Amino acid sequence: MPRRGDSLETRWTRWPHTKAKHDLLVRYLGAWFPIMGRSVRKAIVLDAFAGPGRYDHGEEGSPILVLNALLEHKDFANWSNCEFVLLFNELDPERFESLEGVLGELRTANDPWPPNVRLLDPQNQSFEELGRQMLDSLKGNNMAPTFAFIDPFGYKGLPLDLVAELVSFPMCELFIYFDFNSINRFATANVVDKHFDRLFGTDEYRNAPPAGDPARQQFLHDLYERQLKQAANFAHVRSFAMVNDTGHIGNYMFFCTRNRRAFDLMKGAMWKIDPSGEYRFEDSLAGQDVLFEDENATGPLRDYLLEHYAGKTVPIQQLVDHVIDETPFHSSQVRRQTLAPMQREGLISATGQQRKCTYPEGVSVVFPD
Structure with missing residues (x-):
């Protein structure tokens, strides 16, 4: 019998927000694979x-997208010194059978298979069984740099302590689904607390504002974000909201990393999906040209920098790092799109420049009082 925990067919319709999620995945891996391949x-x-x-x-689906992002990358031939290990898991027997067939077809289509790509036999286990097995296999050693894509239906069988342990090693990253729709519905209902206790790694969700309170959504979102940071020691966590066809947030995707560069790359990928900088995708807008949204429109960043650094002289790298860590913007929006226009308009000046309106290492930006 199926063990899927949902009412969908073995293969179901791909919703627009699912495509958006996969676009994020592929965009990020398109940058992650080269970094791993070279280093x-x-x-x-x-x-x-x-x-x-x-x-x-x-x-x-995600398995084909991940493999194609690797095998079809224009620089793949230069990464022969890196072994890429790919593991795909699916608990439901019927979906697992389909997955086996799809992976077999892809392997045949890429014959001869690259020797530095190790496509492990797909697994047919629960996440908890798989995660524990992976940890036990390490026998006290560190896990190799890992990108963990954890994208279930629902909230069951996803204990935070196991997630945190699985990605606790250096250079491990996490892209994880948070079933906000269900969590928002049941967080204070005392119906599925045993599952939520494990999901959050705390019972603080019971303190959420009551249903209908505008603060409830932010409370639950921020609690999970804080738990991801604390339990797994992630320095950087960024969420992206998926708005379903009813106009409500169905889920968030949380990206977690300890590496500022990785965080910056994912933020850049998220801006490509939502150029408004609101970090959300709406099913109702899928396929439409969204007006008045421009990734180059960094007026809010300009205003923030003028206020935050008023009267200060700031080394350029310190400024860029702060933008990555503490604002919704990413590094590619700082120099040419924000600082250069500000300097041309006389809003800022700079020291150490060999050419005006350029900001290489060694330049400091001077903000007026």
Whole structure:
């Protein structure tokens, strides 16, 4: 019997927000794979809830997208010194059977298979079984740099302590689904507390404002974000909201890393999906040209910098790092899109420049009082 925990068919319709999530995944891995390929001997991608591999109209699921992002990358031939290990897991037997077939077809289509890509046999386990097995196999050693994509249906069987332990090693990153719709509905209902206790790693969700209170959504979001930071020691966490066809947030995708550069890359990918900088995707707007949204429109960043650094002289790298860490913006929006226009307009000046309105290492930006 199926063990899927949802009412969908073996292959189901791909919703617009699912495509947006996969676009984020592919954009980020398109930057992550080259970094790994050039700098480490081994890198792992875990897709813990891989699904059937394709949707009901043949659209590619995450396993194919991940593999193609690697195999079809223009620089792949230069990464022969890095072993890429890919592990796909699906609990439901029917979806697992579909996944096996899809991966087999992809392997055949890429014959001869690259020797530095180790596509492990897909697994048919719960996340908890798989995670514990992976940790036990380490036998006290560190895990290789890992990108863990944890994208289930719902909130069950996703204990924070196991997630945190699995990605507790240096250079491990997490892209995880947070079932906000269900959590918002049940957080103070005392119905599924045993699952929420494990999901959050705390019972603080019971203190959420009552249903209907505008503060409830932010409370639950911020609690999970804080738990991801504290339990797994992630320095950087960024969420992206997926708004369903009813106009409500169905889920958030949380990206977690200890590396500022990785955080910056994912923020850049998120801006490509939502150029408004609100970090959200709406099903109702899928396929439409959204007006008045421009990634180059960094007026709010300009205003923030003028206020935050008023009267200060700030080294450029310190400024860029602060923007990455503490604002919604990413590094590519700082120099040319924000600082250069500000300097041309006389709002700021700079020391150490060899050419006006350029900001290489060694330049400091001077903000007026």
